Amino acid sequence: MAIFLAIKLDGKKLSQKIAGQLQQRVTKLKARGVSPKLAVILIGDDPASQIYVRNKRRMAKKIGIETSDLRLPVATSEEKLLQIIAELNNDVTVHGILVQLPLPPQINEETIIQAIDPLKDVDGFHPFNMGKLFMGAPYAIPCTPNGIMQLLAEYRIPLAGKKVVIVGRSNIVGRPLAALMINHNATVTVAHSYTKNLFELTRRADILVAAVGKAELFSQTAIKSGAVVIDVGINRNAAGKLVGDIDQIKVADIASYLTPVPGGVGPMTIAMLMKQTVDFAERSVK
Numbered sequence: 001m002a003i004f005l006a007i008k009l010d011g012k013k014l015s016q017k018i019a020g021q022l023q024q025r026v027t028k029l030k031a032r033g034v035s036p037k038l039a040v041i042l043i044g045d046d047p048a049s050q051i052y053v054r055n056k057r058r059m060a061k062k063i064g065i066e067t068s069d070l071r072l073p074v075a076t077s078e079e080k081l082l083q084i085i086a087e088l089n090n091d092v093t094v095h096g097i098l099v100q101l102p103l104p105p106q107i108n109e110e111t112i113i114q115a116i117d118p119l120k121d122v123d124g125f126h127p128f129n130m131g132k133l134f135m136g137a138p139y140a141i142p143c144t145p146n147g148i149m150q151l152l153a154e155y156r157i158p159l160a161g162k163k164v165v166i167v168g169r170s171n172i173v174g175r176p177l178a179a180l181m182i183n184h185n186a187t188v189t190v191a192h193s194y195t196k197n198l199f200e201l202t203r204r205a206d207i208l209v210a211a212v213g214k215a216e217l218f219s220q221t222a223i224k225s226g227a228v229v230i231d232v233g234i235n236r237n238a239a240g241k242l243v244g245d246i247d248q249i250k251v252a253d254i255a256s257y258l259t260p261v262p263g264g265v266g267p268m269t270i271a272m273l274m275k276q277t278v279d280f281a282e283r284s285v286k
């Protein structure tokens with residue numbers, strides 16, 4: 001039996017390298033009188049969103065991107081949020097707008113996403129941007145899928161003709177990642193909660209992406225020897241420890257490459273958010 005000791009796909013390290021490159025671009029922009037600015041709106045206290053906000057602010061500071069974090073009470077009305085978005089859309093000093101998901105039940109997610117100016121939509125969730133992405137001509141790209149693609153490129157992992165299985169069909173990860181993988185000539189299968197014989201399917205993947213939010217769901221029997229494994233999950237296990245959707249210790253013995261949790265996809269999501277903000281700021285002066 002072939003025993004691989006998986007090579008770590010180090011998102012933390014790559015995110016720091018990207019931060020260094022962005023720092024230089026920001027310096028140039030500032031010399032031209034443009035200070036890249038990202039506006040973040042957080043409603044309520046979703047735990048994953050809290051981690052995101054904290055790490056985001058830290059990386060923005062390091063790069064020199066201005067952030068304005070707006071924390072609103074859980075009871076905020078849809079009307080109020082729409083009014084704030086309209087102000088940010090019209091504010092020429094703001095280059096990127098991000099509304100943290102999930103939203104409380106009184107606010108319609110689709111209405112909010114459609115209210116954001118597509119040209120300031122750093123998440124890439126607006127139907128304009130999703131449509132462009134699915135047509136193979138993206139403008140803004142959702143940050144987590146983009147981070148995964150950058151990580152695979154950094155480690156020179158080929159995609160053309162590869163069997164990619166994505167587990168999870170969310171608008172944030174699964175669907176846009178499927179579009180990106182198709183654009184890179186992979187053969188893509190998207191699995192979800194109705195998929196039958198899930199592990200039989202995942203065992204055939206050259207590249208497996210787990211984005212279901214179930215602590216350590218995938219172990220050795222779910223993975224082909226030598227597969228590339230991407231763990232998008234952020235879960236707490238019974239002991240309260242931060243774990244992914246992959247049983248990391250067991251899968252490290254058979255995968256060829258594996259993203260750790262933490263330090264894999266998470267930091268790449270933030271790096272891509274920063275990159276997209278700088279991209280938008282540069283486009284505003286070109």
Ligand SMILES: Nc1nc(=O)c2c([nH]1)NC[C@@H]1CN(c3ccc(C(=O)N[C@@H](CCC(=O)O)C(=O)O)cc3)C=[N+]21
Pocket residue numbers: 048049051052055098099100101102123143144234242261262263264265266267269270
């Ligand atoms: N509109 C919107 N866009 C999002 O992209 C979005 C969102 N809403 N809502 C919440 C989720 C969650 N999310 C995370 C991103 C990075 C880390 C992250 O930095 N993870 C570190 C955690 C390290 C630590 O524990 O501090 C890591 O994996 O290494 C976590 C969570 C983005 N999301």
